[in-house]
Amino acid sequence: MTELRVVAPDGIGEVRTGDDLAALLVDRLAEGLTDGPADGLADGLADGLADGDVVLVTSKVVSKAEGRVVRGTRDELLPAETARLVASRGPTRIVRTRQGLTLAAAGIDASNVEPGRVVLLPVDPDASARAIRSRLRELTGRNVAVVVTDTAGRAWREGQTDLAVGAAGLRVLEDFAGRRDDYGNDLVVTAPAVADELAGAAELAQGKLGGRPFAVIRGRADLVLPPEDDGPGAVALVRPDGADLFGYGxxxxxxxxxxxxxxxxxxxxxxxxxxxxxxxxxxxxxxxxxxxxxxxxxxxxxxxxxxxxxxxxxxxxxxxxxxxxxxxxxxxxxx
Structure with missing residues (x-):
């Protein structure tokens, strides 16, 4: 039997420029995750992180800690965050960002922030993930992976889901090429984007309005790389410009x-x-x-x-x- 457990702790509070995100999470875990008796993964996390855990943190709090909250509107700030326009319908702009991501309004977020200000994406989400991973190891001695997440829509699908925009210490893709299924068929291009799947699982526990920017997933230690290996990062999930069949709307x-x-x-x-x-x-x-x-x-x-x-x-x-x-x-x- 395979089991995957996800916990998103409450009580983190407002994150501001210069806050130590790793310390915020470690301190919260030390305080206990629940008001009542803990159980399951929550009970295990009451003693802190374990080797092989995957820590997920929203890009919004990463941006807040890194000073990416700025005065202005989406329309004013969109050009500076845009590498090129992908598609537009009325006021909606889907763009390829300078990080290589394809997002509505370049991922600029005007929610959960003071009026007149917006939150820009981290300049380098993979670097942010590496820094948090290193700091967590410094504080806990544990070898964990870190994923920075953001919310995005999908072509041909209604609604949104979270995906990985930054990663450190994680195999972001599981490559099944060269293997065979139970019927003897060769697997040629099967490569689950496990970093995105973990991001989606974390969002189910975090919720959009719950004030829970962190999640910890236990049960996929096989995806976590050794401490000295940060891996390719979430940038490995981005198709190069021109390799995508849908480069424009x-x-x-x-x-x-x-x-x-x-x-x-x-x-x-x-x-x-x-x-x-x-x-x-x-x-x-x-x-x-x-x-x-x-x-x-x-x-x-x-x-x-x-x-x-x-x-x-x-x-x-x-x-x-x-x-x-x-x-x-x-x-x-x-x-």
């Missing part, structure tokens, strides 16, 4: 392809294969033939349409030779 993708700004090209990914390009040219009413490393397009395709199609597929439009048609060449992906 539907409307934004159309606009970006039409504008053809070279700075936008990376999010469309590597140049498509020749066969794919020939097929899409046919779908918009043209004909195409392959000529060495180029594709020559003729037929009833407007120049603007062809330019946008080529840009979205990672190809460039050459100046056409008289009577030859328009030549497309793959965009170089490296110098």
């Amino acid at each position: 539907a409307r934004e993708a159309v606009l970006r392809a039409l504008l053809g700004d070279p700075d936008d090209a990376a999010a469309f990914g590597a140049p498509s294969e020749v066969t794919e390009l020939v097929e899409v040219v046919a779908r918009v009413g043209g004909t195409a033939r392959v000529d060495d490393d180029a594709v020559v397009v003729s037929g009833d395709v407007s120049p603007d349409s062809l330019q946008a199609l080529a840009f979205a597929h990672g190809w460039l439009v050459d100046v056409p030779d008289a009577g030859e048609g328009v030549r497309l060449r793959p965009r170089r992906t490296s110098p």
Whole structure:
């Protein structure tokens, strides 16, 4: 039997700039987690953390402790926190943040903070997790993993869930590639994002309005790395720009392809294969033939349409030779 236990202690109180988050948690555990008799994991935690525990802490209190509470509004502060716009609908902006995360309003939070101020994400959530992990080991002598969590929506799914934006001392992915299931099928790409799963489990105990920014999970010590190994961090869960099939929202993708700004090209990914390009040219009413490393397009395709199609597929439009048609060449992906 496998058992996973989650405890989110009450009574942490308001976190302010300079607070020692590790000490806050350790002190709270020393005081006891419940007003009445403790039991289960709570009873075990009354004696402190154990080797193999996973400590989860919300990004909001990490940001508060690191002085990331600033005066202003989301709209005023969004540009500075944005690497690029992914999608927009009315006032809603989904952006890729400077940390590489894709979040609504760059994760800027205006809840549980004084009016006129907002909370920005930690500058480097993985570094924050490493610092908390190191401090917990200093205070307790225990080898634990630390996950910094934040709340995000999901494409195609209603509602939100917590995920890992920072991590230290944790295998953030379980790689099953190369294994076989009970039927003998090879597992090729199965890699559960266990750091995100732990973040979601922790949020069930913390709640959104409970004032419980910490959670401790016991039962997955197999994911916790040795003390000297902080692991790859949650950044390992972020797909590189261009490797994601959904680098832009539907409307934004159309606009970006039409504008053809070279700075936008990376999010469309590597140049498509020749066969794919020939097929899409046919779908918009043209004909195409392959000529060495180029594709020559003729037929009833407007120049603007062809330019946008080529840009979205990672190809460039050459100046056409008289009577030859328009030549497309793959965009170089490296110098």
